[in-house]
Amino acid sequence: MEYKYDEESVKALISWAESAQLPKEVTLSAAEHITDTSIYVRANIFDIKQHYPDQFYNPAIDRLYRLKEFVEGVS
Secondary structure (H helix, E strand, O other), X not given: OOOOXXXXXXXXXXXXXXXXXXXXXXXXXXXXXXXXXXXXXXXXHHHHHHHOOXXXXXXXXXXXXXXXXXXXXXX
């Protein structure tokens, strides 16, 4: 999946994250085990809303994209 950082794509991603049925725990990789996805999502959305379009905070967007890929089974 190609990650997009334009305003419309980021808003759609945030909307997805706010409404998606997420599991309580997720393991994205050997180094990334999320024990509470609701806190993880809220923290990343907060960073995005506070700092967008500052590119320094693009990793917060990337994290939501990676979670979406996991939940939707996209690789």
